[in-house]
Amino acid sequence: MKRSRKHQYKSFAALRESLAKLKSTAILDGEIVCLDIEGKSHFMPLLARKAHASFYAFDLLWLGNNDFRGLPLVQRKQHLQELLSRRELPGVIYASHMSITELLCVRRSASVI
Secondary structure (H helix, E strand, C coil): CEECCEECCCCCHHHHHHHHCCCCCEEEEEEEEEECCCCCECHHHHHHCCCCEEEEEEEEEEECCEECCCCCHHHHHHHHHHHHHCCCCCCEEECCCCCHHHHHHHHCCCCCC
């Protein structure tokens, strides 16, 4: 887990422990978020490390000796979903594919920046 070339292991120990259960070398792409009771993400609790964090995994770039970067996104997401479903990983959530239109409908948003 890196952001701005700084390791975030200490800040997100529970997520690190969950991801360690994969028992494989993997490069996942995703977002660490803090959600409120309505399921909306908030940035300030994440910065302050004062709320439970979840990792939304939306892409699998590498697993073991396999480089998936050349595969279409749909195939990479299939591999990711299979990988994450093998074990119970508290705080790690598979982010399914949504179109922008679907996302706007779910969030009842008027725009995307």
